[in-house]
Amino acid sequence: MxxxxxxxxxFCAGVVRAIEIVERALQRYGAPVYVRHEIVHNRHVVDTLRGKGAVFVEDLDEVPEGAMTVFSAHGVARTVEEEAKRRNLPVFDATCPLVTKVHLQGRRYAKAGRTLVMIGHEGHAEVIGTRGQVDVHVHLVSTEEDVAALDLPLDTPLAYITQTTLSVDDTRGVIAALGDRFSDLIGPDVSEICxxxxxxxxxxxxxxxxxxxxxxxxxxxxxxxxxxxxxxxxxxxxxxxxxxxxxxxxxxxxxxxxxxxxxxxxxxxxxxxxxxxxxxxxxxxxxxxLAGVDESIQFGLPRELRDVPTPTQAAVISA
Known part of the structure; x- marks a missing residue:
């Protein structure tokens, strides 16, 4: 065979960064470190980090007072950030920088007065976080049929953003449907998609x-x-x-x-x-x-964790 x-x-760069944040936080501050939502969507990764002392929760009310907390790579809504601040929880944000970029795009379009449409999947953690990062209602579409069902005037100034786990090919048809139906549409260049x-x-x-x-x-x-x-x-x-x-x-x-x-x-x-x-x-x-694209992109770590070795690096140093 x-x-x-x-x-x-x-692994992509955003996943590597998120896992390193949890591992280095455990190295620097000791267990437990509480992670809101699965750090990335992989059971093996989650179980491995759990074995090292990470505790995964879905809501911040499960985090004890003062406990070190990490937000997952998918991003969180502003209400979650505000709750963490209100409770004075020390937080490391492991949101993928490309997801953060989508948040910023959404806010920029909303500030310009445009109605916002997100191309993504209902219930996905990234979609929930992104919609909660923008101070306006975000219409969610997944298919061309969803675009046809949007109850908006055809001359509405519209802008779209996309879930990062969707490719250019995944979104092309939906973007085309938006452009065919609405006369005033803007969105990120395809080069900005993950x-x-x-x-x-x-x-x-x-x-x-x-x-x-x-x-x-x-x-x-x-x-x-x-x-x-x-x-x-x-x-x-x-x-x-x-x-x-x-x-x-x-x-x-x-x-x-x-x-x-x-x-x-x-x-x-x-x-x-x-x-x-x-x-x-x-x-x-x-x-x-197969031959393929060489991915050399790396995303920086929070300043407080940059000098902390991962468990593998620590083992090499001690040897």
Whole structure:
């Protein structure tokens, strides 16, 4: 069996930053560190951090007075920020800088007097946080049908923003529908849409050209991971979302010679390795990797944590 790895795959810069904030906060201040919502949408990552002393909560009223608190990579509403200030909770904000950029875009459009539309999925943590960061009502659309159902005058000055786990390709049809229906529409340039989402989707499309079956490593509640699986299915290939190697079903691979393997932006490399190990139990495996985009972007850490080594770095230093 040939296993062909997508490139890029797995962790993006925003996820790396968020996980490092939790790890370094634990190193500097000790356990427990309270994290509002899952730091990223991956069960393995959450469980690993929980084992190190992180406590995950959905509401700040679950956080004891004075306890170190981290906001997840998805961002939070202003009401959450205000509650943390009211309770004098020490907070590290692990919101992805690209999500923060969407917040700022939304505020800028609202300040200019435009009606705001967000392209995203109802109930997603990032959408909830973004809508709560803007002081005006935000209309949410996911499909072209949602655009048709917007109860707004056709000459309304409109602006759109997008959920970062949606790519240029995911949003193109909805943006076109907005432009076709409304005469005064503005929004961010396509180059401002999350690079990691677009790169991983483009890599899966390349993978579909050479594979017989697609495996995506990621959690069910990961929007970007689920979309990668859907892309494979859209190309007509059997496509499966797996948490790790334990989820592999040998029956999937009858008559399959080339397996395309990728991972969502919140899935670590070790889970990809566990899938390869599981495939090796089915027979000989030859692993190769497609050429792809080199992602060199890094996001800075909060000043208070920059000189704190992660557990891995600390082990190297002590050795």
């Amino acid at each position: 040939q296993v062909i790895l997508a490139n890029p795959r797995g 690079y990691a989402t677009q790169n991983r989707q483009s890599a899966v499309r390349d993978l579909c050209k050479v594979a017989d079956l697609i495996l995506v490593v990621g959690s069910e509640n990961s929007s970007n991971s689920s979309r990668l699986r859907d892309l494979g299915a859209d190309e007509g290939l059997p496509s499966y979302l797996v948490a790790d190697g334990s989820a592999i079903d040998p029956a999937w691979f009858d008559g399959i010679e080339r397996v395309g393997l990728t991972a969502g932006a919140s899935a670590p490399d070790e889970l990809v390795d566990s899938v390869i190990d599981a495939l090796r139990k089915l027979g000989p495996v030859d692993v190769s990797q």
